Amino acid sequence: MILAIDFGGAVAKVLVVPPEVDKFRVVEVPLGFRTRPHLKTGEALIYVIRSAVGEEKPEAVYASGEIASLELKGLLTKPPQDPVETLKKFGLPLVVVGSEITYFGGRAVRGLDIVAAAEKIAGWLPFEVKISEVQNYFANKEIYPTLVPTTDREMELERAAARVRIEKAIGNRHWALENGYVIASGGAFDKASDWGRVALMLLDALQPTGRLKIYLDHQHLLPALATLAVYEEEKAQEILNQEPFTFLGTTFSVEGEALLQIDLRLSETPELAVPAGELVVFPLDEEQAVPVKLRSSGGEVEFEAGGGPIGLVIDARGRPLELPRGESERIKALKKWEEAVCRHPLFKK
């Protein structure tokens, strides 16, 4: 049995790989000692290993994350790694949002500049808020990194911060997503109350153009799998080959209004008008992969949309996405978009 551990701010994710690799599992161990000296002494590492596999003795233990700066070679089979370097091992388009590191396609943003980010975060909140509330919330998370959001308001704060972090990580590399796919990983995504919010967060922050397929790392596998990949590439590849990510659905982003034809192989092909500035969802079952024809001012495109929990989402809000300037208009727009992607009962987790 091999263990690959990623130490996050609040949770250590332990990938337990038995000799039969396909029986791998991920165990999450909440951390509560970051401000204490236990991490330095290795006690934290022993605690995490015991919490994950009890008294079983692993053949090898690899780790990345906060532990990377520590000298724990005696406890680990190989020296700990910087998590960004481990994620780079994959050539996959990943968005990983953690409390410490936000990663997109080979580039990482560390931490959160509370003062600089507070206003941007407030801009993504669908309610009125004082900047001091935003600053206090995230400053308290730095003091108590193990805290988890408990109210809807705190969840909204987390999602807004995730958007700001992703925006910063992607920079101006939106082209990297065109007609591609993305794998989203991190608590901000899988703690969302429904899948629609995951899609909305990604559309808001990544602002892709054209088609984008969205996958979710619902098992919290990626950071620990990346750690494994550094040392045991074949085993990591075997796990990847099992397609461990959940396909959520397809999004297509257009400029201005669009007319959509979805070939469901019925007697008539339904047409859907998407007004400029709107988000429209067309539910598609998980087994459905349907041809779609889309006409807009940019011309006509045809593509195949795979179905999934979020269905097919057409984003006609324009690029770059600009939020209304007035407070009440901005809140109204955010609520409308959220309702558009979250209202369908199919999207409830």
Added chain:
Amino acid sequence: MQAPVIQKIVFNEKAFVERRLSGGKFLVKGGSRVRPFDFVAEVPETPRNQGRQRLTAGVGGEVVKLLPGKAVLLQTAAVIIRGVVGCGEDSEGEVRIVAGGDEAIRLDEVGRDGAGGLLVGGYVPALEVLRKAAAVGVRGIVCGGADFAVMDKTNLPLLITEGFGRIPLNRRIFDFLRGVEGRHVFLSPERRELLVARYREDEEDRRELMEAQSAEVATAFAEIQPGMEVQVLAGDVFGRTGRVEKVVGDQVEVKVDGGGKIIVAGRNLGIIK
């Protein structure tokens, strides 16, 4: 379900206090014992320096080291109150309670009678309170919470014991400080500590301080169990203390001091006792 044990009030038999004075000569020798009002150093009167300056020990204890022209290092027994954030330079003064542990330190409570003192109250509601306190000669503030934004807008020494926002002062800390109101204490925002040193040489003083400390704990973690006193670090009751009523999986039901019950993830709790 485990949670970290919070040790906010700790008794330390060997605490060190540095008494600083620029220039001058020492009036004590290394290894000698001092009482709080003994003079330990003085700067004589010079044409540039109007009047003789004399520095008291401030604590009862032993002179450990003399740093010529700079400071006298004293060893004493002390209660150390640990905060989570501090700003400003080291300071000292008498403890003055100006608001209840869960109340705001109001602007009108900060007056000239606070000069030379360290004010204690629930939370700082606005930057104006800190500005007025600095203007009237207050030496520092100890509170449960204050806005993150005030931190870089004041030079007033400040110790926040719980977190950012309108968060009350931990009840144990408040009760302890109320018990030592008027005592000369030492604030080190950089170390995030308030040091309440042994004042008298007698055993009663030592016992009083020792009784203030939290229960000694062997590990930084403990299993959350019904009956435990905890601090809630979540939602609208952030920073408040309460008692565990029930533990179901990772969810914990807590009866919050001052009324009301909440269900909270165990990860958002700190164990006090």
